[in-house]
Amino acid sequence: xxxxxxxxxxxxxxxxxxxxxxxxxxxxxxxxxxxxxxxxxxxxxxxxxxxxxxxxxxxxxxxxxxxxxxx
Numbered sequence: 260x261x262x263x264x265x266x267x268x269x270x271x272x273x274x275x276x277x278x279x280x281x282x283x284x285x286x287x288x289x290x291x292x293x294x295x296x297x298x299x300x301x302x303x304x305x306x307x308x309x310x311x312x313x314x315x316x317x318x319x320x321x322x323x324x325x326x327x328x329x330x
Contacts, residue, residue: 267301 262270274294281287
């Protein structure tokens with residue numbers, strides 16, 4: 260599953276909101292742990308995804324122009 264930077268920002272915001280509204284420290288601790296993992300891994304995942312996209316594009320442009328109807 261590919262996450263965009265906007266997806267990560269929404270997830271971070273949701274976790275922060277949950278941490279601020281939760282009364283149980285055990286739940287807050289779980290949210291904090293997930294948020295920490297997300298922050299540590301999000302940058303690497305986003306960089307990996309953009310690197311894959313860059314490698315998939317070879318820099319060449321292919322125009323398929325069927326000009327046979329011009330003859």
